[in-house]
Amino acid sequence: MIKKDILLSPGPTQVPEEVLLEASRPLIHHRTPEFSNIFMDTIDGLKYVFQTGEDVYLLASSGTGAMEAAVVNLLCPGDRVLTINGGKFGARWAKICRAYGVEAQEIEVPWGDVYPKEELEQELKGNPDLKAVFSTLCETATGAVFDIQGYGEVVCRTGAVLVVDGISGIGATACPMDDWNVDVLISGSQKSFMTPPGLAYIAFSSRAQEWIERSTLPRFYFDVRAARKALDSRTSPWTPAISLIRQQKKALDRIRDFTLGRLIEHHRILGEATRAGIRALGLELLAKHPGNILTAVVFPEGIDGFAFIRAMQDKYRAYIAGSQEPYKGRFFRIAHLGYMSGYDILTALSAVEMALSDFGFENPSGKAVAAAEIILKEHWK
Amino acid sequence: MIKKDILLSPGPTQVPEEVLLEASRPLIHHRTPEFSNIFMDTIDGLKYVFQTGEDVYLLASSGTGAMEAAVVNLLCPGDRVLTINGGKFGARWAKICRAYGVEAQEIEVPWGDVYPKEELEQELKGNPDLKAVFSTLCETATGAVFDIQGYGEVVCRTGAVLVVDGISGIGATACPMDDWNVDVLISGSQKSFMTPPGLAYIAFSSRAQEWIERSTLPRFYFDVRAARKALDSRTSPWTPAISLIRQQKKALDRIRDFTLGRLIEHHRILGEATRAGIRALGLELLAKHPGNILTAVVFPEGIDGFAFIRAMQDKYRAYIAGSQEPYKGRFFRIAHLGYMSGYDILTALSAVEMALSDFGFENPSGKAVAAAEIILKEHWK
Numbered sequence: 001m002i003k004k005d006i007l008l009s010p011g012p013t014q015v016p017e018e019v020l021l022e023a024s025r026p027l028i029h030h031r032t033p034e035f036s037n038i039f040m041d042t043i044d045g046l047k048y049v050f051q052t053g054e055d056v057y058l059l060a061s062s063g064t065g066a067m068e069a070a071v072v073n074l075l076c077p078g079d080r081v082l083t084i085n086g087g088k089f090g091a092r093w094a095k096i097c098r099a100y101g102v103e104a105q106e107i108e109v110p111w112g113d114v115y116p117k118e119e120l121e122q123e124l125k126g127n128p129d130l131k132a133v134f135s136t137l138c139e140t141a142t143g144a145v146f147d148i149q150g151y152g153e154v155v156c157r158t159g160a161v162l163v164v165d166g167i168s169g170i171g172a173t174a175c176p177m178d179d180w181n182v183d184v185l186i187s188g189s190q191k192s193f194m195t196p197p198g199l200a201y202i203a204f205s206s207r208a209q210e211w212i213e214r215s216t217l218p219r220f221y222f223d224v225r226a227a228r229k230a231l232d233s234r235t236s237p238w239t240p241a242i243s244l245i246r247q248q249k250k251a252l253d254r255i256r257d258f259t260l261g262r263l264i265e266h267h268r269i270l271g272e273a274t275r276a277g278i279r280a281l282g283l284e285l286l287a288k289h290p291g292n293i294l295t296a297v298v299f300p301e302g303i304d305g306f307a308f309i310r311a312m313q314d315k316y317r318a319y320i321a322g323s324q325e326p327y328k329g330r331f332f333r334i335a336h337l338g339y340m341s342g343y344d345i346l347t348a349l350s351a352v353e354m355a356l357s358d359f360g361f362e363n364p365s366g367k368a369v370a371a372a373e374i375i376l377k378e379h380w381k
Numbered sequence: 382m383i384k385k386d387i388l389l390s391p392g393p394t395q396v397p398e399e400v401l402l403e404a405s406r407p408l409i410h411h412r413t414p415e416f417s418n419i420f421m422d423t424i425d426g427l428k429y430v431f432q433t434g435e436d437v438y439l440l441a442s443s444g445t446g447a448m449e450a451a452v453v454n455l456l457c458p459g460d461r462v463l464t465i466n467g468g469k470f471g472a473r474w475a476k477i478c479r480a481y482g483v484e485a486q487e488i489e490v491p492w493g494d495v496y497p498k499e500e501l502e503q504e505l506k507g508n509p510d511l512k513a514v515f516s517t518l519c520e521t522a523t524g525a526v527f528d529i530q531g532y533g534e535v536v537c538r539t540g541a542v543l544v545v546d547g548i549s550g551i552g553a554t555a556c557p558m559d560d561w562n563v564d565v566l567i568s569g570s571q572k573s574f575m576t577p578p579g580l581a582y583i584a585f586s587s588r589a590q591e592w593i594e595r596s597t598l599p600r601f602y603f604d605v606r607a608a609r610k611a612l613d614s615r616t617s618p619w620t621p622a623i624s625l626i627r628q629q630k631k632a633l634d635r636i637r638d639f640t641l642g643r644l645i646e647h648h649r650i651l652g653e654a655t656r657a658g659i660r661a662l663g664l665e666l667l668a669k670h671p672g673n674i675l676t677a678v679v680f681p682e683g684i685d686g687f688a689f690i691r692a693m694q695d696k697y698r699a700y701i702a703g704s705q706e707p708y709k710g711r712f713f714r715i716a717h718l719g720y721m722s723g724y725d726i727l728t729a730l731s732a733v734e735m736a737l738s739d740f741g742f743e744n745p746s747g748k749a750v751a752a753a754e755i756i757l758k759e760h761w762k
Binding site: 001002004005006017122259266267269270315316339340341342343344346347350351353354357358365366367369370373374375377379380381 | 384385405581639647650696697721722723728732735738746747755758761
């Protein structure tokens with residue numbers, strides 16, 4: 001049989017053809033009015049998705065680069081901060097802070113759980129010297145969505161700033177930066193932004209902007225002062241990733257036409273259908289507060305997780321994600337993120353059913369698909 | 382929700398990305414050694430799929446152009462021929478013949494049925510002046526596959542030639558031209574050849590080649606003598622459709638790597654899975670001898686066929702085909718033709734299930750998908 005690949009990972013995600021084709025256009029120079037228009041339009045589009053009146057800076061980097069940019073532009077050596085770690089990506093905050101001599105007090109949240117704002121409030125009361133709270137909108141390792149709105153309420157009443165990794169979450173789940181008092185918000189091109197990886201985005205609240213001048217951590221490439229200055233000339237300080245920015249502009253045009261509200265609703269429907277399918281198979285969801293970015297599914301007893309993911313990827317060419325250290329082989333993740341349609345969800349669930357059947361799971365065929373179809377068809381308009 | 386289109390029609394069919402991208406390469410001139418190499422490689426690939434030692438001519442036309450080329454290159458005004466009409470495309474043979482003053486005796490076969498070789502044998506015995514038999518490998522209007530092997534056995538013992546429209550069938554179902562004594566075989570780029578429409582193919586047996594000189598029907602663009610002569614210079618007589626030929630070469634490279642045997646088996650599996658899905662819903666197949674090109678499904682009582690196809694195309698963006706005059710609104714057709722994978726079949730069946738549910742059909746969700754999954758997963762390797 002001819003086989004086709006299907007990309008179901010939470011980054012990179014699928015990219016619309018018109019966005020892919022944009023990369024095949026001849027390069028233009030970046031110090032031209034033509035590129036400046038594209039660049040500024042892209043920033044406008046990012047501000048729309050971030051729901052902020054502040055500027056959004058574009059970095060030619062992965063999302064991790066923007067995380068580092070947040071740390072080095074805000075803090076000073078020896079500063080104490082709180083980092084909330086509910087998975088592999090939440091854990092990264094403390095690692096970056098410590099690499100720069102920032103003292104990170106890490107809250108370890110069991111994978112799949114979230115951290116209540118009440119506990120954060122207590123923690124901040126007991127530690128008035130904390131300079132910043134680093135959190136994650138959607139923990140990509142588990143699919144759990146954190147209460148950023150609640151954190152914003154709590155943190156804005158203190159002297160600390162709230163920094164949020166919205167890499168996989170922004171665009172897929174609500175997080176209006178200005179309304180929710182988020183001081184630094186980060187994202188990347190390869191999730192709901194429907195663009196290949198290579199660009200990261202970061203915006204600072206007016207309060208956080210004051211911190212940029214006071215920060216004494218060493219920085220050059222990620223120095224936001226350079227980006228801010230270049231923006232006065234409608235450009236970037238270093239050579240921008242021209243073709244990726246063009247692609248991101250194209251995708252943002254599409255997102256603006258579709259509207260952010262519908263994009264979030266789109267993710268809600270796909271998430272609901274996926275969870276309904278998984279539950280119809282009697283499988284367990286990992287996240288206690290599963291979000292609409294991805295669904296993490298605990299392997300049932302008796303199924304070798306490594307072999308299952310290998311079968312999904314090699315035999316069925318369905319690129320679901322496995323779980324990461326220290327939970328490798330314990331669960332798998334299906335993304336419903338960005339440019340996917342109901343058919344991608346149905347296909348993903350069919351692949352899961354076929355693989356489960358191969359692994360001796362009793363009579364899975366059609367069950368997840370049926371449950372998902374019933375939800376999807378109501379919204380297929 | 383974001384929606385994605387899915388093309389499930391029996392022409393045009395889906396085209397692999399690498400073949401699509403081939404069309405975006407800069408044009409080269411057609412009177413160059415570079416293009417001649419591409420042109421001759423394409424002919425080699427076509428000979429492989431036609432399973433013939435004879436040359437295959439490329440026409441810049443739809444498949445109908447090659448059908449006309451068969452008629453005008455073989456016959457003389459007033460010739461009597463037999464045409465086998467089991468659907469809209471079988472009916473076209475008599476129309477073309479009559480447009481040129483050829484007397485067509487038409488065998489009308491009920492849609493979905495085929496015509497037994499024994500009856501053809503009787504017909505030829507009773508009409509020894511018949512010059513040609515025009516038939517169809519797969520009738521695209523119904524999905525029925527005709528007994529070309531049997532017709533070849535019967536016709537080769539007479540003075541007539543056997544002309545076969547293999548437009549939707551070649552590559553998807555066996556029809557080795559030389560082994561089965563097919564005198565003229567026709568196909569087109571947009572079916573199992575995995576290329577956009579615009580090219581048609583025609584080959585003549587050595588016996589049929591003698592007829593080309595004797596034919597007195599008027600012809601110019603479709604005059605195969607011009608194509609044959611140009612081939613001595615490794616070119617075509619008129620400007621070839623350069624980009625389409627390049628795409629067809631790319632697709633043929635892929636088909637040769639995959640092998641014709643596996644390509645036919647691929648279609649067999651997809652056909653079997655589709656029929657199993659449809660039967661699991663309790664729906665009726667139109668064709669008594671359903672082939673592996675497409676599946677025609679009779680609408681169940683109480684479902685408005687026009688509205689159903691509109692819902693499939695507009696709401697679910699699943700481009701199945703309807704039925705044609707005089708049976709419009711009576712059945713629908715799902716192709717399993719060319720560059721499709723098991724996921725396309727599962728998606729098609731999901732879309733049918735969701736649409737049936739919208740139309741009040743009781744509890745279809747998951748049934749067809751389950752039956753198809755069970756077949757597909759055994760062959761997903």
